[in-house]
Amino acid sequence: MNAIELRNLTKKYPLFSVDQISLDVKQGYITGLIGPNGVGKSTLIKMILGIVRPDSGSVKILGNDMPAHEVDIKQRIAIVSDDCFYYEHLTISDTKKMIAPFYKKWNDKKFNNYLEQFELSPKKKIADLSKGMKIKFALAVALSHAAELLIMDEPTSGLDPVFRRELLDLLADMMQDERNTIIFSSHITTDLDRIADYITFINRGKIVFNETKEEVMERYVIVKGDKQLLDSDIRNHFIGLRETAVSFEGLVDDRQEAERLFGGYALLEKPSLEDIMYFTAKGGRIHA
Numbered sequence: 001m002n003a004i005e006l007r008n009l010t011k012k013y014p015l016f017s018v019d020q021i022s023l024d025v026k027q028g029y030i031t032g033l034i035g036p037n038g039v040g041k042s043t044l045i046k047m048i049l050g051i052v053r054p055d056s057g058s059v060k061i062l063g064n065d066m067p068a069h070e071v072d073i074k075q076r077i078a079i080v081s082d083d084c085f086y087y088e089h090l091t092i093s094d095t096k097k098m099i100a101p102f103y104k105k106w107n108d109k110k111f112n113n114y115l116e117q118f119e120l121s122p123k124k125k126i127a128d129l130s131k132g133m134k135i136k137f138a139l140a141v142a143l144s145h146a147a148e149l150l151i152m153d154e155p156t157s158g159l160d161p162v163f164r165r166e167l168l169d170l171l172a173d174m175m176q177d178e179r180n181t182i183i184f185s186s187h188i189t190t191d192l193d194r195i196a197d198y199i200t201f202i203n204r205g206k207i208v209f210n211e212t213k214e215e216v217m218e219r220y221v222i223v224k225g226d227k228q229l230l231d232s233d234i235r236n237h238f239i240g241l242r243e244t245a246v247s248f249e250g251l252v253d254d255r256q257e258a259e260r261l262f263g264g265y266a267l268l269e270k271p272s273l274e275d276i277m278y279f280t281a282k283g284g285r286i287h288a
């Protein structure tokens with residue numbers, strides 16, 4: 001079962017487009033959405049949530065079509081982002097009073113416990129919250145209405161390392177219920193290395209891959225060696241290459257092919273998600 005199904009989702013801005021994206025986000029897992037700056041991650045998330053209207057294509061969330069079933073869907077999902085969707089002049093406490101009645105499964109006791117745990121004063125105005133505090137507040141709201149699908153846009157970027165770890169633990173807790181799903185966009189790929197089951201890589205408005213983290217790690221390989229090994233034929237096998245006067249380092253998306261080409265003559269290493277993102281952005285090739 002898929003928590004989110006996107007079909008041919010397209011949005012054209014004057015200088016950028018998200019182009020015909022089709023994507024299944026598996027229910028019961030954490031999916032990490034990665035990609036360099038400005039490749040369309042937020043646009044994609046905003047289209048999923050109905051904040052940005054797609055030019056064409058369809059969005060299904062928890063089995064229901066958006067935007068036709070938006071009100072029902074919004075009961076069951078939560079968004080965590082530092083893009084604040086609340087009234088800046090209200091306090092946390094007033095904001096809670098305004099939003100809680102909307103949710104059928106709202107749990108006030110849980111909400112107050114999270115405020116305490118996250119050290120958020122109910123008297124603080126939304127406008128006075130730091131980026132990290134906004135994330136914490138959005139997370140307290142998300143966890144207090146029993147959301148089955150948590151959509152997080154760059155949730156860790158404004159957070160200190162201590163709370164980042166705490167957040168990852170909270171997410172792991174939420175995943176104890178196997179119906180729950182999280183989609184999590186981040187530049188901080190080490191966070192995703194730690195908790196994501198699936199990785200969706202988006203580059204220049206297109207999906208590069210959507211696979212389990214294990215599949216990604218098995219397929220891709222970093223090759224390091226002497227520059228003399230490179231000729232134009234060999235270069236074509238690389239998604240991205242970094243060269244010095246004497247050596248090279250590059251990413252190949254077929255480990256067996258790399259072993260056949262370089263076996264014994266170059267060093268083959270397991271890449272990190274950051275390596276995959278870096279070389280893909282550098283190489284600019286779409287490799288499926």
Ligand SMILES: Nc1ncnc2c1ncn2[C@@H]1O[C@H](COP(=O)(O)OP(=O)(O)OP(=O)(O)O)[C@@H](O)[C@H]1O
Nearest residue numbers: 013014015016035036037038039040041042043044
């Ligand atoms: N309302 C808009 N009008 C015109 N262009 C837009 C609009 N919103 C976003 N864009 C453009 O779309 C592109 C993708 O932006 P988006 O915010 O989706 O990227 P992103 O992958 O989330 O980036 P980042 O990681 O830096 O947050 C950018 O070039 C941005 O300038």
